[in-house]
Amino acid sequence: MKRASSLSLALLTAAVLGAGGLGGCASVPPGSDKAAAATPADPWENWNRKVFVFNDKVDEAVIKPVAQAYRNVVPQLVRTGIDNVLGNIYDVWSTLNQFLQGKLQYGLEMGMRVLTNTFFGLGGLLDPASEMHLVRRSEDFGQTLGTWGVASGPYVVLPLLGPSTLRDTAALPADRWLAPGNLPDETSVRYGVTALEVINARADLLSTTKLVDQIALDRYSFIRDAYLARRLDQVYDGAPPMKFDDIPADDGPPAAAEPSAAASAPTPSGAASTPAR
């Protein structure tokens, strides 16, 4: 992903949600309420799923078609330039957050990156810093709070913005403070730049969302688990505590074949009553 700000994560997800929009979310499995109770990180699952469906519809109706048009009409060179300029502004905020987290070396590298791209990259239009191996290390304020010990809190799906947690939601205003869409003086320009941020982020994800559609059994759970895992990983800078609950190979012989199907559903096709898309 381009950067890790809550906004783009959110957009990304909004995007993801949209990819399948053909009522895809309607395929919530019948037992999902039970599953909800079994997912401590997501106590508000019922509500979240509704917002998820709403986001999906907005994406399908507006955001995705606009992003597709953007990709088809605007030349690659221009899109890359826009992406670089936005990225350079995001990098400023990442730099500050590196310092807030006490990571001096990454902070300095990111600072060098911004200076290089701003002065030698025509104000951020080009990305010479990457050629010089000044690697982009995105950080946002939600991660900074996490580093300071603030727990993530329950999972929340925000209208339009998508997956988040209570902590990351609280961090959003800070993240938007230095965002490209918040910098211009004129309100109308601010809206324009924000829209460009959204379209740019979504256009990057077009092929991704299509794949998610093909590989997720339940997109809501898939995206939630992926979001939470990724945020935890980011807060720990790629080394979260390792805890794998593997099932050993010699865990016992297979169960006898007969009773399994009868146990939980009337017939194996009981689950198939959930219409496939």
Next chain:
Amino acid sequence: MLKQLLTGALLLVSFTGAALADTAPDAFVRQISNDVIGAAKTDKSVQAGDLHGIVNLVDTKVMPHVDFAAMTRSAVGPQWRGASAEQRSKLQAEFKILLVRVYAGALTQIKDQTVEITKTLPVPGGSQVVVQSEVRGKGDPIKLDYRLEKAGADWKIIDVNVGGIWLVTSYRSQFAQFISSGGIDGLITKLAEQNKAAGKG
């Protein structure tokens, strides 16, 4: 994150079958990474997005280095104990199709990235290690970790972490969800439906 999932998952793809007996875990991963990037860049069927060619590549080059049974057990979780032999083999077959699709999608995303192995970490209380690497290209580097289990003189991959998300583990709660509503057979049915629908797209 999902973009990274694509790019990274693909790296799992072309573990070539080169003999890697008694290799250090990081050397094992380095070999794999280089081969995968190479294959993704040069293989015509991969570039063209031809699913048949990609599946073939995965079958011949990746699967020998993957402990697929362990992956399936891990994704199914404790419910595995209640599954019959027939259900177990069906689960494995369907899950394999699904994961191959993940690789295939990822393979088409590789362009001009390089891979840097960063660290090898022991997993507490076991014979496993996690080898960490970063895929560097444009934008943020993509984290790509491999969880390996010692298998004789060799290593077997039992999970891959792309951008902070363990691929196999990330299916666990979805699997649990379908098992709780339709039993093991319900999950098998769902997997089969999903694979069939995706195959058409």
